[in-house]
Amino acid sequence: MDLLGKPVADAIFEKQKPKIKEMLAGGVVPKIAVIRTMNDEPSVRYFNSIKKKFEKYGCECYAITKELQNTYDLKEELRRCSEDDSIHGVLVQRPLPKTVNVVDTLGVLSPQKDIEGLTPYNLAKLFTNKEFFTPCTAEAVIELLEYYGVEMESRRVVILGRSISVGKPLTLMFLNRNATVTVCHSRTEDISSITKEADILVSSVGVARFVKDYMVKKGSVIIDVGMNSKNGKLVGDVDYEEVKDIVSMITPVPGGVGPVTVAVLLKNLVKAVEMNIHD
Ligand SMILES: NC(=O)c1ccc[n+]([C@@H]2O[C@H](COP(=O)([O-])OP(=O)(O)OC[C@H]3O[C@@H](n4cnc5c(N)ncnc54)[C@H](OP(=O)(O)O)[C@@H]3O)[C@@H](O)[C@H]2O)c1
Structure with missing residues (x-):
């Protein structure tokens, strides 16, 4: 099953509409x-x-x-x-x-204006399980999983990539939701032995079609954050064609995480205005 970003993004946008209307009024x-x-x-x-x-x-x-x-x-x-x-x-x-x-x-x-969730204050909030503004792409991954009813608690999650805006915050966000998390990066050895154990695999390495069929577990959920240009085409980190019949759910690229990230950005902007009004 494809985990499409559009319905998730639309649901987030719709929720903001009445709030924005009130602000404009x-x-x-x-x-x-x-x-x-x-x-x-x-x-x-x-x-x-x-x-x-x-x-x-x-x-x-x-x-x-x-x-x-x-x-x-x-x-x-x-x-x-x-x-x-x-x-x-x-x-x-x-x-x-x-x-x-x-x-x-x-x-x-x-x-209060850090809608990307990257200031020390917001990172400390994330660290202490009191999430306030969290990095939008990481939050988009969580929004997608929640929308499609994917359980995170007690699941084995493997994250490929440890950037400050995706891999690291996601690690904490999954921990905050009681998942068991492993993070891989460019110095990790034998990555496929780790990814094969993942109930949920998130890839954010920025390497086109990095994740192949022998790297995924049957029935797992794959979230492809990657946005890579290959021969003038936008492709993900995951070789979609190779893995799609092995896994149970997968985000396509384009059309997966990307649209949700923009929706989360708008949601966070609305939250920032609310904070400002109630200050
Ligand atoms: N969909 C969206 O809304 C959205 C938003 C942001 C980013 N992205 C996309 O997500 C991807 C990652 O973005 P980013 O900003 O997190 O990238 P980044 O800062 O370049 O980080 C890439 C991470 O992947 C690791 N890595 C690179 N090559 C690897 C390999 N061969 N094996 C294992 N690990 C490897 C790096 O390891 P080291 O730490 O050891 O160097 C690093 O931790 C990009 O394609 C980007 O375009 C999408």
Whole structure:
């Protein structure tokens, strides 16, 4: 069975509609600032897709396209966004130039505007099982599993990848839901012996068709976070054709995790406005 992202995303968007309506009626337009440093085609396309969705639901989305030379420049931009009362949420679009280290800047952003869940405050919340804002892609994985009724408690979960925005937060989110979690990365030996044990396998390595048939357990659930370009086509980390008849559920690429990530971003923006109103 394909775990399609669209119904999950639509359900999240629908839930936000009445909240946004109320905000607009009260004269508040939820507004996200997207700091975009690269003007390459995928970055612009991703920004435009977010903007279209956000505007459809009555929110404002604008790009800060200033050229950032270094980490200090990004810190300054985040400081400005934190102080600007018209901005409710901030997204730092990746990739960033090599001279900018996003991790070193995150303490500057107000945790209430950190809708990507990457500031130390929000990471500490995640760490202590008091999730507040969590990284959107990681949250999208959990939303997908919950929507399709996949039990997480006591299941063996294997995560491929340990990035700060996907693999690491997901590890904690699964632990918070009482799963037993193993994380693999580029130094892990004999990965297939580990992935074969997974009831739920999440792949976020960024390598096209990395997960093959001999790596998955029969009847398992596969979440493919990967978005890789291969011969001009968008493909996942999982070799869908090889594994689809072995596993019980799998997210396609495109059409799986991606749309849910955008919906979670909007959900978090709405939550940021609510926090602001009730402050
Ligand atoms: N669907 C969405 O909404 C969404 C959102 C974000 C990202 N993505 C996609 O998800 C993928 C991962 O993104 P990311 O930002 O997490 O990437 P990343 O920061 O590059 O991290 C990749 C991780 O995979 C590990 N890895 C790389 N090659 C490996 C290999 N051959 N064997 C085992 N582990 C390997 C790396 O290990 P080391 O730590 O040892 O280097 C690292 O932990 C990309 O395709 C990206 O485009 C999708």
